[in-house]
Amino acid sequence: MYTEQEGRSLGLSGWVQNTRRGSVIGQVQGAAGQVDHMKEWLRSVGSPSSRIHRAVFSNERDLKEPEMKGFITRH
Incomplete structure (x- = not known):
């Protein structure tokens, strides 16, 4: 949540999902500066009950336009 x-407050598109292993996966799209801000938030802040041990970002690429609209939590 x-x-x-x-993600929404930064105007990003994407999704996040908790895994059975206790980690979080997801995808984020938007302006590079906003994506960088979100990555830093995920690395250092996260949700109040989270314990962040590490953050790994992969498959990064530039998009002309976002492929998704909105930001959701998958279950």
Whole structure:
């Protein structure tokens, strides 16, 4: 919920999902500066009940336009 709120407040598109292993996966799209801000938030802040041990970002690429609209939490 907090990650979804942060993504929306930054005007990003994407999704997040908790895994059975206790980690979080997702995808974020938007302006490079806003994506960088979200990555820093995920690395250092996260939701109030989270314990962040590490953050790994992969498959990064430039898009002319976002492929998704809105920011959601998948279940």
